[in-house]
Amino acid sequence: MQRLTSRAEFEQFQSDANNRWDRLWQGEATVVSVGVGSSSIAKGALDVLAACERYAQGQQLVVRKVGVDGADWMEVQVQVKRPGQPAVYYGNVEVADVPQLLGGSLQAKAIGVEGDKPFGSIPPLISHPFYKYQHRIVLADTGIIDPDSIEDAIARGAYSAYLKVLFDIPAEDAIAEMTAAVLRGRGGAGFPAGVKWESGRKARVTPKFVVCNSHEGEPNVYKDRRIHEGDPHRILEGILIACIVVGAERGYNYIGGEYPLAIERFRKAVADAERLGLIGKNVLGSGKDVAFRVRTGGGAYICGEGSALMYSVMGLRGQPRTKPPRSVEEGIWKRPTVANNTETLANVRDIINKGGAWYKQIGTEGSSGTKLMTVQGPLTTLGLVEVPMGITLRTLIEEVWGGMRDGYRFKGIQTGGVSAGPLRDDHLDLPVDFDSLTDVGGMLGSGGFVVFDENVCSVDFARYLTAFNRYESCSKCVPCAKGNPALVEILDRIRFGRGSKSDLALMERTSKHIIELSLCGLGQVAPMPLLGMMQMYEDEFRAHIVDGICPTGTCPIGAGDTAIAAGD
Numbered sequence: 001m002q003r004l005t006s007r008a009e010f011e012q013f014q015s016d017a018n019n020r021w022d023r024l025w026q027g028e029a030t031v032v033s034v035g036v037g038s039s040s041i042a043k044g045a046l047d048v049l050a051a052c053e054r055y056a057q058g059q060q061l062v063v064r065k066v067g068v069d070g071a072d073w074m075e076v077q078v079q080v081k082r083p084g085q086p087a088v089y090y091g092n093v094e095v096a097d098v099p100q101l102l103g104g105s106l107q108a109k110a111i112g113v114e115g116d117k118p119f120g121s122i123p124p125l126i127s128h129p130f131y132k133y134q135h136r137i138v139l140a141d142t143g144i145i146d147p148d149s150i151e152d153a154i155a156r157g158a159y160s161a162y163l164k165v166l167f168d169i170p171a172e173d174a175i176a177e178m179t180a181a182v183l184r185g186r187g188g189a190g191f192p193a194g195v196k197w198e199s200g201r202k203a204r205v206t207p208k209f210v211v212c213n214s215h216e217g218e219p220n221v222y223k224d225r226r227i228h229e230g231d232p233h234r235i236l237e238g239i240l241i242a243c244i245v246v247g248a249e250r251g252y253n254y255i256g257g258e259y260p261l262a263i264e265r266f267r268k269a270v271a272d273a274e275r276l277g278l279i280g281k282n283v284l285g286s287g288k289d290v291a292f293r294v295r296t297g298g299g300a301y302i303c304g305e306g307s308a309l310m311y312s313v314m315g316l317r318g319q320p321r322t323k324p325p326r327s328v329e330e331g332i333w334k335r336p337t338v339a340n341n342t343e344t345l346a347n348v349r350d351i352i353n354k355g356g357a358w359y360k361q362i363g364t365e366g367s368s369g370t371k372l373m374t375v376q377g378p379l380t381t382l383g384l385v386e387v388p389m390g391i392t393l394r395t396l397i398e399e400v401w402g403g404m405r406d407g408y409r410f411k412g413i414q415t416g417g418v419s420a421g422p423l424r425d426d427h428l429d430l431p432v433d434f435d436s437l438t439d440v441g442g443m444l445g446s447g448g449f450v451v452f453d454e455n456v457c458s459v460d461f462a463r464y465l466t467a468f469n470r471y472e473s474c475s476k477c478v479p480c481a482k483g484n485p486a487l488v489e490i491l492d493r494i495r496f497g498r499g500s501k502s503d504l505a506l507m508e509r510t511s512k513h514i515i516e517l518s519l520c521g522l523g524q525v526a527p528m529p530l531l532g533m534m535q536m537y538e539d540e541f542r543a544h545i546v547d548g549i550c551p552t553g554t555c556p557i558g559a560g561d562t563a564i565a566a567g568d
């Protein structure tokens with residue numbers, strides 16, 4: 001791969017990549033694409049890929065790996081495109097299926113076909129409820145390109161927006177598009193990215209930095225690592241554009257250390273972009289310089305908090321600090337630093353190319369665009385989806401994610417990761433956006449949901465969520481460092497049948513202190529899941545304390561038979 005030194009050379013490379021892409025799909029060979037990501041590897045994707053490669057020897061078959069497209073329920077997923085036919089998607093493929101799959105007789109595992117028309121008895125994939133409601137911008141090429149191939153990415157439009165900000169449009173115009181898009185930060189707080197970029201651009205101190213927050217330490221959220229695994233160049237392009245636009249000399253991507261495949265694929269993307277001359281001095285002869293570094297975390301959830309992340313990037317202990325100054329004034333090395341979430345930055349290419357007004361008309365008035373959402377729980381078609389803001393929780397649960405599995409009854413949905421309360425059936429018709437869920441004690445957060453069923457004890461679940469915050473507290477300030485362990489201790493008392501009626505008021509009081517007096521966002525919301533559970537399932541909490549039983553029979557106190565005397 002030779003270093004490109006001008007726009008014309010890049011466009012030639014782009015044209016070659018387009019031709020190569022077209023030849024792949026229009027040629028005489030059958031193209032077999034196996035979805036390989038951390039989730040599908042756990043289900044044997046590498047073995048399926050190897051079996052396909054063995055079978056392909058000596059035949060007109062091209063076997064390639066692609067990222068996983070989010071449909072965890074049908075992994076390992078394989079797409080087969082025969083010459084002159086639309087591509088067919090097969091699900092739950094095992095090694096033993098490969099001869100039939102590639103021999104053309106595995107109808108039973110065909111889930112859908114590309115396009116909007118059926119192919120024989122195989123329905124269009126987009127008619128499946130899991131895909132029907134999706135609007136893919138960030139995930140447009142995930143599951144389609146080989147994430148390790150910069151040629152694939154460029155053939156699908158990668159770096160087209162970067163080219164624009166390098167050569168065609170002034171930084172002010174790029175920021176104007178971002179502002180018009182009203183792209184609210186996808187890391188949880190929902191702050192408009194255009195406004196942050198504007199502050200970054202106006203900052204006078206130099207050098208400046210941009211950091212992509214790919215830490216994703218929250219349990220049950222798995223969107224950012226999937227973008228890395230499926231389309232790393234989309235993230236890199238967003239960071240590079242932000243650097244050029246705010247005038248930053250270096251971009252960083254801070255990736256959670258627990259995601260080795262995400263790190264590996266992103267590092268490969270950076271190395272290829274560097275080799276091609278998209279990073280470095282005088283990029284493509286534009287006269288603009290941009291450097292890049294990848295940093296990895298050690299696994300502490302708190303390192304995702306903006307100010308703690310800056311310290312961790314610098315190699316220091318990741319602990320939050322008081323604000324102001326905001327990071328955009330004093331971030332990495334005390335220099336102005338624009339920090340954005342992975343998903344936020346992954347939207348940038350399309351906003352620059354298609355315009356802020358285009359983006360703004362997707363979603364709702366207050367929350368434009370799409371949102372990546374993940375779910376855990378006893379649902380039928382689990383996975384990562386990208387849907388327009390404003391979709392209802394009911395549509396997500398009952399259609400997109402296929403409803404409850406046989407034998408399970410819906411009890412509630414935990415929203416906002418570990419930072420909000422649960423919602424019940426009567427909340428399911430609310431639109432999912434930054435504001436509507438907050439009004440009833442929930443939260444969109446970074447888009448991770450947990451659906452729980454009637455066998456889940458609310459006291460037990462509250463204990464799990466509170467304990468997560470307790471263990472992840474950095475111990476810098478007393479209300480969080482001491483308050484969260486106190487809450488866990490009281491919850492344990494209740495779970496083991498030693499709770500007293502005064503414990504409910506004690507937990508409320510302690511929670512209030514933690515929320516009001518903690519230094520950073522972790523402590524300020526840590527008790528929210530507990531408060532929400534106490535409010536929603538008050539009868540259950542009382543049953544543990546007053547009657548000495550757990551109505552679900554699942555926590556240590558038992559269903560009554562082994563209960564220890566309770567109440568005070």
Ligand SMILES: Cc1cc2nc3c(=O)[nH]c(=O)nc-3n(C[C@H](O)[C@H](O)[C@H](O)COP(=O)(O)O)c2cc1C
Nearest residue numbers: 185186187213215216217304305306340341344521
């Ligand atoms: C305890 C805690 C953990 C956080 N973890 C993350 C994270 O993993 N990824 C992320 O993007 N934002 C995380 N945030 C939010 C960031 O502080 C910050 O708001 C965000 O990265 C800004 O990017 P955005 O405006 O694009 O959302 C966390 C916040 C807190 C309080």
Ligand code: SF4
Nearest residue numbers: 475476477480520523
């Ligand atoms: S609130 Fe918790 S996590 Fe945040 S600074 Fe205080 S102790 Fe650390």
